[in-house]
Amino acid sequence: MSINLRTVYAFAREMYPKLSTEYIQYGTAGFRGKAEFLDSVMFRMGVLATLRSRFRGGAVIGVMITASHNPEPDNGVKLVDPKGEMLDASWESIATDLVNVSDQDLEQHVAKIIKDNSIDITSSSHVFVGMDNRYHSPRLLKAVADGVIALKGNVREFGIVTTPMLHFFVVAANTKETYGKPTEEGYYEKLIKAFELLRNGQLENGNYKNNVVFDGANGVGARKMLQFIKRMNKSLNISVINQGIGPGKINDECGADYVKVLQRPPISMPVVEPFTRCVSVDGDADRVVYFFTNEKGEFQLLDGDRIATLVAGYLMDLVTRSEIDLRLGLVQTAYANGASTDYIVNELKFPVSCVPTGVKHLHHKALEYDIGVYFEANGHGTIVFSDHAKATIATASETKASAKTLLLLIDLINETVGDAISDMLLVETILNHKGWDVKDWISTYNDLPNRQLKIKVQDRNVIETTNAERVCVKPEGLQTEIENVVSNYKRGRAFVRPSGTEDIVRVYAEAATKEDTENLAYEVGVLVQRLAGGVGPELTKPGSAHL
Ligand code: G16
Numbered sequence: 001m002s003i004n005l006r007t008v009y010a011f012a013r014e015m016y017p018k019l020s021t022e023y024i025q026y027g028t029a030g031f032r033g034k035a036e037f038l039d040s041v042m043f044r045m046g047v048l049a050t051l052r053s054r055f056r057g058g059a060v061i062g063v064m065i066t067a068s069h070n071p072e073p074d075n076g077v078k079l080v081d082p083k084g085e086m087l088d089a090s091w092e093s094i095a096t097d098l099v100n101v102s103d104q105d106l107e108q109h110v111a112k113i114i115k116d117n118s119i120d121i122t123s124s125s126h127v128f129v130g131m132d133n134r135y136h137s138p139r140l141l142k143a144v145a146d147g148v149i150a151l152k153g154n155v156r157e158f159g160i161v162t163t164p165m166l167h168f169f170v171v172a173a174n175t176k177e178t179y180g181k182p183t184e185e186g187y188y189e190k191l192i193k194a195f196e197l198l199r200n201g202q203l204e205n206g207n208y209k210n211n212v213v214f215d216g217a218n219g220v221g222a223r224k225m226l227q228f229i230k231r232m233n234k235s236l237n238i239s240v241i242n243q244g245i246g247p248g249k250i251n252d253e254c255g256a257d258y259v260k261v262l263q264r265p266p267i268s269m270p271v272v273e274p275f276t277r278c279v280s281v282d283g284d285a286d287r288v289v290y291f292f293t294n295e296k297g298e299f300q301l302l303d304g305d306r307i308a309t310l311v312a313g314y315l316m317d318l319v320t321r322s323e324i325d326l327r328l329g330l331v332q333t334a335y336a337n338g339a340s341t342d343y344i345v346n347e348l349k350f351p352v353s354c355v356p357t358g359v360k361h362l363h364h365k366a367l368e369y370d371i372g373v374y375f376e377a378n379g380h381g382t383i384v385f386s387d388h389a390k391a392t393i394a395t396a397s398e399t400k401a402s403a404k405t406l407l408l409l410i411d412l413i414n415e416t417v418g419d420a421i422s423d424m425l426l427v428e429t430i431l432n433h434k435g436w437d438v439k440d441w442i443s444t445y446n447d448l449p450n451r452q453l454k455i456k457v458q459d460r461n462v463i464e465t466t467n468a469e470r471v472c473v474k475p476e477g478l479q480t481e482i483e484n485v486v487s488n489y490k491r492g493r494a495f496v497r498p499s500g501t502e503d504i505v506r507v508y509a510e511a512a513t514k515e516d517t518e519n520l521a522y523e524v525g526v527l528v529q530r531l532a533g534g535v536g537p538e539l540t541k542p543g544s545a546h547l
Contacts, residue, residue: 052081
């Protein structure tokens with residue numbers, strides 16, 4: 001096969017010219033921004049995925065077009081490596097350089113990547129592409145496909161799928177289908193089969209009732225959940241809201257990010273009985289949180305930390321009962337509620353590590369354990385099992401019922417990345433087995449009140465952090481001021497970091513009371529505005545008249 005790199009330049013010049021000179025950086029989960037500026041980025045990511053596939057000996061690489069939890073005008077791209085992980089960190093800078101180079105320098109730059117990485121440009125390459133249901137996604141998908149075609153790679157388009165489905169297809173293809181069939185049906189089939197075997201005909205148990213309300217965030221998750229329902233044998237009664245038909249926009253006043261950050265139900269929430277289990281996923285269905293309202297109508301959140309503790313406790317119990325010796329561990333980020341970490345360490349006696357935000361960091365850390373549970377507080381997470389763990393569990397399952405359950409759980413869990421639907425089915429399984437309702441679940445520990453703020457600054461990169469983002473090293477003096485403020489609050493904790501998916505700085509605060517938490521978040525927010533070049537309107541003081 002002969003490849004002329006001139007074609008890459010020709011495509012770029014004729015169809016995907018670089019419209020903006022603004023520097024774009026590979027963020028927490030790939031590139032993200034306003035959709036109208038992303039055509040050239042997508043074309044170049046098609047090129048990059050093809051090079052990466054050749055670099056990895058022809059293994060399938062995934063490209064997912066989505067801006068996940070961001071608002072509808074945004075779009076973005078996530079790259080999936082052969083084992084289902086996010087693109088290897090060593091290639092993030094290659095990706096950043098590639099999207100920022102001018103059209104004129106593109107041909108030469110691609111030649112340099114090929115040379116620097118000793119890529120055999122004539123070898124075969126395979127790229128899988130999927131997209132969310134934003135109206136600009138099909139146009140951007142075509143740009144990715146053209147990037148692959150420009151280098152004579154093989155591209156397979158999956159149309160509208162969730163991000164975790166695309167990860168699943170990549171791994172299924174690269175493992176010669178031992179992980180599952182790399183098709184939509186193969187995905188449904190694997191998860192539903194495991195879920196229904198785990199239910200074993202027992203639909204209700206103790207306090208557990210077989211109904212759930214599912215907020216699909218007007219995104220892909222809603223569509224795919226409707227497909228699940230069609231194929232499930234009435235093993236769970238799911239009513240889907242925010243289905244993405246009608247005027248509702250993706251993630252707009254609904255979905256996991258809205259529910260978690262604002263700590264309230266989606267705006268379109270129908271009236272349901274108190275204590276009804278409700279689930280919210282984000283636009284590309286890789287995050288999930290639960291919530292309910294109590295008898296007083298108060299909103300209660302069961303976020304990623306709650307899911308992590310539920311899953312970790314349950315797995316620990318099964319491993320103990322199976323009498324097998326496996327190293328279990330849990331991975332969190334700085335956003336984890338202090339009360340959840342205390343509970344895991346003191347009650348569950350589970351080793352915990354803290355890493356920077358981004359599933360790419362959590363996933364890698366979790367791989368260090370035989371069974372690694374990782375969840376971000378925002379509901380993004382999964383469980384990974386080492387080959388040793390899988391073999392040990394399989395042997396034990398010949399004699400122990402608890403190990404048989406573990407074996408089925410491995411099939412229910414999409415190990416490749418956080419998967420909102422798989423995670424939800426896992427939570428439903430555990431609650432069903434325990435005979436728990438949301439009251440039982442939430443009573444395991446008391447969350448510390450917490451608050452997140454988004455602060456607009458001139459350049460979010462003036463903020464630099466260390467120690468898993470818990471300490472701010474730049475701008476100078478900000479950390480000392482944060483610590484001074486925090487020391488005035490009982491059980492106070494706060495940190496700031498630049499978002500890697502939105503053009504904002506995030507502030508996190510927690511403290512012993514709700515009032516203290518609001519005040520702490522406000523005070524830290526004001527510090528960020530003052531010392532990091534705030535550009536937004538002044539923050540409103542908690543409890544002030546115009547609140
Ligand atoms: C992505 C990442 C998550 C991260 C989130 C927010 O989620 O995959 O790991 O927690 O962004 O990141 P940041 O605080 O840097 O904006 P998603 O669901 O948007 O793809």
